[in-house]
Amino acid sequence: MATFNKFFDFTDAIHEAAHKLATDQLETALCTQANIPVNTNRVLADLTQIAYTNLTPAPPNITTTSSTQTAGQYSMVNADLVLTASGGPVATFRHVIMFNETGAVTGFVDPLCAHWDFGSDLTLADTETLTLDFTTNTWTVGA
């Protein structure tokens, strides 16, 4: 199980209209252990990503299944995302980052949401896949 790690600024960005999570496009970024994401990172430009050669889908969009509240508890639900090496291997990575590719306020583009640690380096060989299973809820707020 990969533990949810929030970027600190995400809590602020949610309340400052940088995110509109039901319809904004969430996307995945990948980083190595040498370029480990830290919770104080704010936007995608703060990260050093791997080269995405041979990775499909490109871009690795995350589909939002629902973004609703029940009895005061907000839940974000995302569909599985399968990353596939196609035509050759994908560069080694370890950390999976979720960011908002659509979200923006002035001077704040591609805000970061959360990151997960795979636990070890991973190099996908040609045709291999990595399934990102966001379980029942990706995150909840309140209640």
Next chain:
Amino acid sequence: MAKVIKDVFTSRGILISPTVRGLQLEFHALAKKKAIVEKALAPARAEYKKLRRKGFAYCPEMVPLMDKILAANEVLSDLCNGMGGLARAIEFIHAKAAGSNARPMVATTGKPE
């Protein structure tokens, strides 16, 4: 005459059995459908992004775009979860055969509060 189905091995020595091949074909069929939906949605997404990047959280022009995105997301979710199920099954079989270093990454739920 009975159909002869041979197991084949990838360069990594991973068994591609008829079962895995079947799962892979189903996976690729769903991936094709997903690509078609995403292509159809692309203009609406691009227009929506343009408005968001102008700083709009909401404006009347966004309403039909949001409707399209939400409707497409329902279809995409089903396709993505179908692909996820198939990929997990293939990854499991490959892991059993050893040699594959991929395994599903289960992202635990968080609380950004």
